[in-house]
Amino acid sequence: xxxxAAIGIDAGSTTCKLVAVDRDxxxxxxxxxxxxxxxxxxxxxxxxxxRAEIRIETAVPAIATxxxxxxxKQATRNLTEITCHARGVFRxxxxxxxxxxxxxxxxxxxxxxEDGRPVDFMMNDKCAAGTGRFLEYTxxxxxxxxxxxxxxxxxxxxxxxxxxxCTVFAESEIISLIARGAEPDAILRGLHRSLVGRVVSMxxxxxxxxxxxxxxxxxxxxxxxxxxxxxxxxxxxxxxxPQLMGAYGAALLGSAA
Amino acid sequence: xxxxxxxxxxxxxxxxQHFVNYEVVGKSALRVQRWRDQWKLATRRPRPDSPLSPxxxxxxxMKEIMSRHYLEGRYAAGVRKVAWVTSGAPTEPLQALGYFxxxxxxxxxxxxxxxxxxxxxxxxxxxxxxxxxxxxxRTDIGSMLSGKTPAGRLPRPDVLVCCTNICQTVLHxxxxxxxxxxxxxxxxxxPFLFHEAHEHEVAYVKRQIEDMxxxxxxxxxxxxxxxxFQDVMANARRGAELWLEIxxxxxxxxxxxxxxxxxxxxxxIVDMRGEAVVVAYYERMLAELDERIDRGIGAIKNERYRVLxxxxxxxxxxxxxxxxxxxxxxxxxxxTYTYAWGELAPMIDPDHPLDSMARVYLHPILNRSTxxxxxxxxxxxxxxxxxxxxxxxxxxxxxxxLGQIDQRDxxxxxxxxxxxxxxxxxxxxxxxxxxxxxNRLEAFVETMEARA
Ligand code: SF4
Numbered sequence: 002x003x004x005x006a007a008i009g010i011d012a013g014s015t016t017c018k019l020v021a022v023d024r025d026x027x028x029x030x031x032x033x034x035x036x037x038x039x040x041x042x043x044x045x046x047x048x049x050x051x052r053a054e055i056r057i058e059t060a061v062p063a064i065a066t067x068x069x070x071x072x073x074k075q076a077t078r079n080l081t082e083i084t085c086h087a088r089g090v091f092r093x094x095x096x097x098x099x100x101x102x103x104x105x106x107x108x109x110x111x112x113x114x115e116d117g118r119p120v121d122f123m124m125n126d127k128c129a130a131g132t133g134r135f136l137e138y139t140x141x142x143x144x145x146x147x148x149x150x151x152x153x154x155x156x157x158x159x160x161x162x163x164x165x166x167c168t169v170f171a172e173s174e175i176i177s178l179i180a181r182g183a184e185p186d187a188i189l190r191g192l193h194r195s196l197v198g199r200v201v202s203m204x205x206x207x208x209x210x211x212x213x214x215x216x217x218x219x220x221x222x223x224x225x226x227x228x229x230x231x232x233x234x235x236x237x238x239x240x241x242x243p244q245l246m247g248a249y250g251a252a253l254l255g256s257a258a
Numbered sequence: 259x260x261x262x263x264x265x266x267x268x269x270x271x272x273x274x275q276h277f278v279n280y281e282v283v284g285k286s287a288l289r290v291q292r293w294r295d296q297w298k299l300a301t302r303r304p305r306p307d308s309p310l311s312p313x314x315x316x317x318x319x320m321k322e323i324m325s326r327h328y329l330e331g332r333y334a335a336g337v338r339k340v341a342w343v344t345s346g347a348p349t350e351p352l353q354a355l356g357y358f359x360x361x362x363x364x365x366x367x368x369x370x371x372x373x374x375x376x377x378x379x380x381x382x383x384x385x386x387x388x389x390x391x392x393x394x395x396r397t398d399i400g401s402m403l404s405g406k407t408p409a410g411r412l413p414r415p416d417v418l419v420c421c422t423n424i425c426q427t428v429l430h431x432x433x434x435x436x437x438x439x440x441x442x443x444x445x446x447x448x449p450f451l452f453h454e455a456h457e458h459e460v461a462y463v464k465r466q467i468e469d470m471x472x473x474x475x476x477x478x479x480x481x482x483x484x485x486x487f488q489d490v491m492a493n494a495r496r497g498a499e500l501w502l503e504i505x506x507x508x509x510x511x512x513x514x515x516x517x518x519x520x521x522x523x524x525x526x527i528v529d530m531r532g533e534a535v536v537v538a539y540y541e542r543m544l545a546e547l548d549e550r551i552d553r554g555i556g557a558i559k560n561e562r563y564r565v566l567x568x569x570x571x572x573x574x575x576x577x578x579x580x581x582x583x584x585x586x587x588x589x590x591x592x593x594t595y596t597y598a599w600g601e602l603a604p605m606i607d608p609d610h611p612l613d614s615m616a617r618v619y620l621h622p623i624l625n626r627s628t629x630x631x632x633x634x635x636x637x638x639x640x641x642x643x644x645x646x647x648x649x650x651x652x653x654x655x656x657x658x659x660l661g662q663i664d665q666r667d668x669x670x671x672x673x674x675x676x677x678x679x680x681x682x683x684x685x686x687x688x689x690x691x692x693x694x695x696x697n698r699l700e701a702f703v704e705t706m707e708a709r710a
Contacts, residue, residue: 068693068697080700080704081697081700081701081704082701083701083704083705084701084704084705084708118705118708118709119701119704119705119708120670120676120705121670121676121677121705122701122705123679124694124697124698124701126691126694126697126698127681127691127694206663206667208667208671
């Protein structure tokens, strides 16, 4: 097995990821867990687990990113998700364009330049609507597991429009829709449309340069992908492991690969 | 006349109190304080771990001048005529008539810097003023109702002068003040300029200034002395010219001062323009900046990125922010806000005081189109060789924040400079999310790093 050149740690609000890369920037090992309340303790445990799996020299650089990045004592440096996601996705897909990262608690649009550097960005960090939390919260109300959300939303052609822009009020809207006998999958479709609408309008304010790329956990949701493609009229491409892109980019920046 | 409420904390002083407490004891104490400050600054041990160079020595004088102004304010009521004025009000005739001037906006900023603004603004909120009103207005109304102020005491106004060249908030705010204090309100309406001012607009403003002079003369019980008026105008012009030169010194690399220094050192030009002491102070400051330039001393030790700040400062955060940015090699070298008190200097003409005042007070940045501000920002990016722009989207100041999304967009797309919209408020800490704010700033710095 090749040597570990650097480790990336993405202490996100919903999940915590670790990625180890070799000198060529290839992923050697990775771990992903739901974020625990004491993320610094969790990362210590995950690093031990990673060490059990692969040999890691002590002096290997470790770059932390994500909201909990400043709590990670083992990190040699910390960088924002903007820089790390841009780097990870550029390395994985090799394309300049518009990256939309929909995380658990915020979403960002990053314009990646020809050389892979972030040229411009915009964040939605004030409101849960437009983030993964919006789907998570409202799906719980419908009793649908997160993994099934996208498929269920795409399984119907009818759609219940959701007018509330607020996550909390959207929940009340769902309750009244259910009470009126609306089809749950059509509600789900409407919820996805609402999330996508907000994210795409943020992307438009940065300016959409094709292709549109997605990262973050929500990128695995096929309805989100399909609807972003519909709304932007552009091809949407997704890295193989969109959730790992922050940690991957961090590792790459650590190894300077 | 009595106002709507008793407001018992506005007391009058006697001439004797003014003389003893301000002229004799106060002034001497402040001079001694300045000597102590100078001594401290001169003997201050270098702080190798600080990312900032030692403060400018002249700051000791500025503290003395500003403290003297606020100290006199405590004893001015009953001794001098007092006018409360908006920051863009045509105050030169009032200065020439011997009025003591209170700038409620500057007072609110003082509350902000001392981190007292929130608790004082809450006094206004508890009395029913909405949180959507500008936090300057809330801070001052809260202070008026409760008497709370870090300045000790403000003097009750004999007249209020409100000029709408900065916003419409002041119009309603000053009507409230007039209602409470039961004193005359002079309103100066300045038509918004989409392009250059038309002659009829200049004439319209000039006539209102003439009307203001009549009211002020009547209250003061004396007429405006022409020579004295021209002297004030000449000081106003010289002060503004010096201030502009001071700001432009930051075109040097490394810049000898930061915009955060500018936010603090602008006190005299805002509060006392037209007074000789302002000219003397800025001459001193300019000389010290030139000395720094000669010796290659920058305001921050390791200037890697040069940035423009748009909009008001976040008063309760300026210390933290300037240090945080300096640690990352970011020097905020220019700001549209501090520029507003210098850029109109060439328009001031002491030989044609009223005409030139009408012109000057029509042209503040906030009375001009968003396109004009964009052009100013572009020019500054060029002249100051800037690497980025921070646009503070100020929840309170709608006229300043309007158009920033498009301005940011143009700066990024047309000039290719990274630009950040930072959402906060100039005086209300409840509108600044620390974690999100620093996350955005970090990402912004990384974007500049990536380009370097
Ligand atoms: S709204 Fe803006 S211009 Fe008006 S008083 Fe408040 S800060 Fe000043």
